[in-house]
Amino acid sequence: MLQMTKSAALYERAKAVMPGGCSRNTILRKPHPVYAAYGKGCYVEDIEGTKRIDFANNVASLIHGHAHPQIVDAVQSQLSKGTAFTVGTEIEVKYAELLVNRCKSFEKLRFVNSGTEAVMSCIKAARAHTGRPKIAKAEGSYHGLYDYAEVSQTANPSNWGSKTAPASVPVARGTPQSALDDVIVIPYNDPERAIEILNAHKDELAGVLLDLLPHRIGLIPAHADFVAALREWTLQNGALLIIDEVITLRTQFGGAQEPYDFSPDLTAMGKMIGGGFPVGAIAGRADVLEVMNPLNGPAAFPHYGTFSANPVTMTAGSVAMQMFDHAAVDKLNKLSEKARTGIAEAIKISGVPACVTGGGSMFRIHFRETAPTTYRDAYVGPEEQACISSLLDHFFANGFLMIETCTGVLSTPMTQFEIDRLCEVTLEGLRKINPKH
Ligand SMILES: Cc1ncc(COP(=O)(O)O)c(C=O)c1O
Structure with missing residues (x-):
């Protein structure tokens, strides 16, 4: 009888304790991961x-690939000093200083634990700043798992509607209709249609969320005229422009936004800035990020996170980004x-x-x-x-x-x-x- 490989046997055990045999669908491949x-x-x-x-x-x-010696050394030394505290650490401050100096639109920032959380925080900050409920996003773009951010990520010919009025399509069954109604879907790289759609919702939109080199939309760059049209529209209509650089920060020293002739209001980051550990960050205009500041009365957007800015991630991330x-x-x-x-x-x-x-x-x-x-x-x-x-x-x-x-x-x-x-x-x-x- 053929003997099972170690991986096949491990997958059998995995399926018994995890739905689909994993914690992230990404690792799945046939016949087994x-x-x-x-x-x-x-x-x-x-x-x-x-x-x-x-x-x-x-x-x-x-x-920097796997187990970079400088990151490993720095993390090992931090591990023996503790991994998470209910007080601050100097490395959080140092790393925030390092990142705000990488890109001109980063006046201030806060750390979170994932790209999903970074995008969610940008959306909540935009709502809190503008007092408006809706966001717009490009059809097909992936921004993580937040209900609003994932709308129309998997839209297909059977449900995506017309080009002039793309439907808000749920990803997860059970997504509330109210969440779908609060997301306006615009066609990527089609400034005329996008602006027409935005105009129909101009008083309700807190922000427009955009990835400048979206992996799920073919890894094709956002055209300069599309970005310029969205920037101008948001400025004229009191909405914020939110750029998702969770992946694209790696494309330039200051992220994918660097070569374009505009400055976004908010940027979501993640992935690479953790140096191999879970991370996210929300950066942007200091006056907008004041919604997270609880020092002068209750914050408009109260923000917490048990492991946010933990010193292991901060150490690994700051070494990784200094080397990059x-x-x-x-x-x-x-x-x-x-x-x-x-x-x-x-x-x-x-x-x-x-x-x-x-x-x-x-x-x-x-x-x-x-x-x-x-x-x-x-x-x-x-x-x-x-x-x-x-x-x-x-x-x-x-x-x-x-x-x-x-x-x-x-x-x-x-x-x-x-x-x-x-x-x-x-x-x-x-x-x-x-x-x-
Ligand atoms: C552009 C973009 N935004 C957000 C996310 C979500 O990040 P995370 O998986 O860390 O929650 C991803 C993840 O692939 C992404 O590619």
Whole structure:
């Protein structure tokens, strides 16, 4: 009789105690998940002893890969001094100082524990500041699990409605209708339609939530005219512009907002700024963030969080972000550009109708000749999904970890060697899909 692998056996135990056998659906793969034994730099070895190059980096959260010696040393030294207190720590203050100096729109900030919490806090701050109930967001964009932030994240052709009036589609069954009614869905990269929709709700909108390089919308950049239109509209109508940089902060020293000609009111952060530990942060205009200040009477937005700004996360995050300086950002982005160019070359050689999108230290492969520009364009149908799944399987079998949309993110320990390997394996995978070339 065939013997079960260690991972298969572990998954059987997992299914007995956790719904779906896990705490986050992200780790699932067929026929069972793989389980990590250890990670070092840009490599992860699983419990079967297979080593893979990690282009998933815990869904874009590990900018220096795994177990970076400087982060490990700093965290170890903090661990022996305590991990969480009901009093403040100096490292929280130092880290806040470091982050507010990274981006001109960060006048003040507060730490939280996840990207979901950061986006939720931005939305609550915007409501508290403006006294208005609604938010607007781009159809298809992922901003975490808060009821309002997840509206229309998975909208599909059967329920997304017309382009001029996109429907507010729930993700979770049981989402209250009132939450759906309080979210106005706008089409990504379509300034004219977006402004028309916003105008119809102008007195009720607390803010517009936007990701400038949304992974779920094809990893395609927000066009400058779309961003400019939203900035102008929010300024004219007393609403706030909230930028979700939970992933995209890694794209530039000051985040994806840096190259654009605007300054948002609020920014949500997470992932990379935890240095490998759970984290989130809300940054932005000091006068807006006053809603969280309880010193002059009850705060308009009372804000707590048992593990917020715990010294382990603060230590790891501040070491990680100090190491991700201008030179490191530049080096990583140049290497990533080589990866995107190499993948584009592999696509050309293979003759497969495909393309690569992305920016900063990220890329995503699409099975269509022209890069999409909107969510409805980027929507993955069954045929494209079959190609994506087969390429993902090929990557996995050949020693790569990728994000499930066929997206990859780089980490600073990567070198030209890993990029060359990525491009070779991409070409082999594409040739399997189009065996004529
Ligand atoms: C753009 C964006 N916003 C928010 C989140 C939520 O972050 P977290 O998973 O830390 O709650 C994510 C997570 O993938 C994200 O990609």
